[in-house]
Amino acid sequence: MARASQASRATAKHSITTELATFLSAQPTATAKLLAQHVDDGHGYCRACPLGAQHGHQVWPCTIYAAAARASRPEG
Numbered sequence: 490m491a492r493a494s495q496a497s498r499a500t501a502k503h504s505i506t507t508e509l510a511t512f513l514s515a516q517p518t519a520t521a522k523l524l525a526q527h528v529d530d531g532h533g534y535c536r537a538c539p540l541g542a543q544h545g546h547q548v549w550p551c552t553i554y555a556a557a558a559r560a561s562r563p564e565g
């Protein structure tokens with residue numbers, strides 16, 4: 490007999506940011522460190538997320554900062 494797996498369908502929609510936030514919410518020390526490192530460099534780019542020598546840096550807020558910011562908020 491086949492059973493409908495509703496649970497796996499719901500989790501498939503998780504974004505990388507949500508997964509990171511869930512992971513980080515259990516690690517406040519790591520989250521604080523990430524928030525301190527992944528900051529605007531003054532030009533709208535992340536200081537800690539280089540895209541490579543030819544491409545400069547990732548636009549801020551980057552994925553990691555967004556996840557850490559979400560994890561640090563009580564309401565998620």
Ligand SMILES: [Zn+2]
Binds near residue numbers: 535536537538551554
């Ligand atoms: Zn970053």
